Amino acid sequence: MSDFFVSKLAVIGVGLIGGSFALALKEAGLVGEVVGVGRGRANLETAREKGVVDAYTHSLAEGVTGADVVFLATPVRTLAQVTAELVPHLKSGAVLTDGGSVKGSVIDAIEPLLPADIHFVPGHPVAGTEQSGAAAAFASLYRGRRCILTPTPRTDARAFELVKHLWQAAGSEVVVMTPEKHDRVLAGISHLPHMVAYALVDAVANCGDENENILNYSAGGFRDFTRIASSDPTMWRDIALSNRAALLEVIDTFEKSLSTVKRDIADGNGEALFDFFLKAKQRRDAIV
Template identity: 40%
Template sequence: MSRTKLAIIGVGLIGGSLGLCLKAALGEKIHITGLCRTEESMRAAVECGAVDEASADLAAVVGEADIVYLSPPVLQIVPMVKRILPYLKHGAVLTDAGSTKGDVYEALHEILPPHVYYVPGHPMTGREKSGVTAATKDLFVHKAYVIIDDPSVPQEIKERLMALLKHTGANFTTLDLAQHDRCAAVISHVPHLAAAALVTLLNRSGDDLNSCLKLIGGGFKDTTRIASSNADMWADICMTNRKPIADALRELRTILDEVAMAVEAGDRQAVHDYFAASKERRDGILHDAEQKFDTN
């Protein structure tokens, strides 16, 4: 039986974790090549076992690949596909880990030939750390993994990809492009912006800054943890999901304005109801989700 040949473009946290879990599950049944920019990152990717071979040579990495996993920053996905396109073999399957889908999908469908297939994906997982040294083989386990079910892609191609991705242990779900980008804005993108806003609020506390720093505890650390994420990655995400993010931010601003008015007016009942409704909804959501999969 021939080995599956996988190329990972961007062997960082996500790409590296994919390589680790697939090598753990499949061993010699899969051969993984990785595209890395520096000698240091190549060495780290091979030494940790995320890939069998690492190179900066596009042809060497993707030339024989059955499946190409694209996990660079989202703004680099389309330029990268344009670079690797001459080396892709007939029947190659592209999938990605991009946090936004609409822009990438439209651009790739304009440039991909009929014999190369693209199945958009988004693993809803990550850490505030980045790079292959932060990769773990269980990063995807029990986490939501969105696959965009494109009817233009043959069923056998989807099945070939899913036969590989199932080894991640993720919980797969399907959404359409627009729905994915709207939901990702609410669930992931705006929370990252809000966490960064809380840090910015602290930085703007003026003469109280040093005193505020003395009071930092678990609450501030928990609510701002994701503000330590990679700035380039999140700037790219915002640029490729502009309208859903802007719409969600405006709705968040409306909510905060309503709370500010209630606080300023001394309306305890309104403030109490705000907290109570949020607690009830969050507890219910998490209870339901935890019956299906790990949400940690």
């Protein structure tokens, strides 16, 4: 393996995230063979037909043997178990990285499993859609998006540079954070919005009487706002539980904001509502 060319990449979990990473690196000419590892034969067949992977297997041992880089793209609460199963089959010097949306608990679970000659570079591409599976993968998913890397004192410098270069080649701006900062930031900008979207669909569904589903009347605004509630429930269950402390803290903050709006509506305080909405609009406009 040259400094920035990967002769064999193993993707564990060939869905939107893992599949798009493979396609982006293929398009950039930075990877030789891509082997996909997963449980569902139909999904893996789709991945091979789309050119996401060159070969696939259901066996972790077979998939990672001889791999220079292994990308973990399974739900966050499975990452440690998957790592424990594949570590005995990795070659010395192999680089292990992940795309998990939670970093602190993942790092704490994975690093003790690794021998000194296996290099772990924790990462999280901040990109995605509500779609899942290999059929949803596309090479440009990461273009113009950020990928956060959260190295630890154990992270090998050369492995870090390799993973950084791969994400840059995929089109991402690489940002470096501590795992703790990552989990606080993502709790607010990603995890909370998903919780709100799921809760909003549930709340509105329960607003009608027993003979009517008012969701049938939903239009563009509601559908756009709740799009992410179509995301994979397994993935978001695992994220919510794995980033529990930071997520609960930001949910508390959200509840206070919602309580303020509720109080001002109850009080008929139009001036306060206007000021609240204006401030939120200005903050939203500033980021887009």
